[in-house]
Amino acid sequence: MPDKPPKAVSRSLSDLLADVRLSGQTWVYGDFAGQAGCAVAPGDAVFIHAVIHGELRLACTGGAMAELGPGDVAMVLSGEAHALRTAPGARAQPHEGLRRSAGCDVPPAMAFGDGPRVTARVLSGRLQAQWPGDVSRAALPSLLRTGTTLFQSDAMPLSGMGAGSAALLTRIAETLLIAALRADPGCRRILSAETRDPIEDALQLIVASPAQAWTVESLARSVGMGRSNFAAHFTQAVGKAPMEVVAERRMEHAASLLRQGRMKVAEIAEMAGYGSEAAFSRRFSRHFGITPSQMREEARAVREEAVPMPRFRALLAGARSRAVRASENTAEPATTTGTIPSDKIFFTQGRRD
Structure with missing residues (x-):
């Protein structure tokens, strides 16, 4: 039988987005020193990377890439393997903190690279996703890039401090995901109530x-x-x-x-x-x-x-x-040889012996 386009979705966009859920408490800071990188193994999860400071490139095995700077948030919706690097060709160490789901209260920190100083810091999470039943996850982009514009610029760093941080970070990530899905034209079309x-x-x-x-x-x-x-x-x-x-x-x-x-x-x-x-x-x-x-x-x-x-x-x-014109005017030689009028004679006081 010939393939047919998906049936029309009768639910509103808000109804569909309300079914999007993120759960879990796997969060970890990554401190990158010099030219460094980390490799994240694939998993049945959504990976989230929020850049606190510095600049990095995220590259997925499927080919999707993104240049990230302070305040940028990248979400690997596909769960595929990917790497973060501060410079092209930098060695990517395995990111053990994101290999499996492991709850925490306050995100620990992991170090990557051996440079003299930390050049980039990233707050990363591994979370379980729940999608609307009538939406194909495979149709969504593998990599979705957003920012923290819904919150103050320091919302993520501050939320990662103190008891209860992991739960708060997961709620913030869920809000950012819903906002990104709503803002992206392609995602909005996939989630829309119109026939796709x-x-x-x-x-x-x-x-x-x-x-x-x-x-x-x-x-x-x-x-x-x-x-x-x-x-x-x-x-x-x-x-x-x-x-x-x-x-x-x-x-x-x-x-x-x-x-x-x-x-x-x-x-x-x-x-x-x-x-x-x-x-x-x-x-x-x-x-x-x-x-x-x-x-x-x-x-x-x-x-x-x-x-x-x-x-x-x-x-x-x-x-x-103006200075050149003035110097040219003052440099013109005097052509008058007559006697200078007495009322134009100036005297200066010389040194007394």
Whole structure:
């Protein structure tokens, strides 16, 4: 029998979000010294990482990635293996504190790396999730990024101090998850009361995680369809094959990162889902007609031209111009050889011997 799109959901978005629950008390601080990292083993859980200070990159085995800074919160909804690193290529030590569920009252701290000082601190949790019965968890993005804007900027650090911290942190995480699901267009569509279009859901998954190792089969499974029917319906609706759209989205994602000018080509290749920088460069050049390095340099030149001269520099330039004009006027030689009028003679007092 041919696959059919999921049936219409009659419940409101609030009803569905009310069924989202997080439980558990597994929380731990991670202190990263120098170039360090941690590797989190997969599990039937939702992993949450809130950056207290410093900057890290989170990379999932499925290809989803995120650059995180102070105040950012990342949620690995899929429970897949992932790693946090302060620098590309940093060694990722196993994160024993998140290997299994283990309740605590106050989050302990674990150290990663052996640098002279702590460069990043992360508060991480491993929690059990309950989802609405008529919502497929597989259709949700594997990685969801949010922030603590609902609370004060120091809400997470303060909540992790003192007795009862774990219970409070879990409630905060649940609130942040519901807010993130509500705010994300793709998640809202999946949870909405309208009839869901599996092809539109697939497009949203590709846009949200372009670096993930998508295949036609994995996309079809994520939206609840068989491979053959999904491929046929997708090509008919979009006008392109699923993997063509995946490749185009990866190129757009890579171009956006290149224009920002903050990352190396090898890093961008990885974040675009390519294991080889050479393969990425060849695909990029065929798609855009220029190499990744050329696009980055062109974007840098445009940024430099667009930067206005700071006001104080403009003032200094104006002052210099006025000074030059004044010096030119005073430097003109005197052409008058006549007698100076007596009323224009000035006397200065000299030294008395």
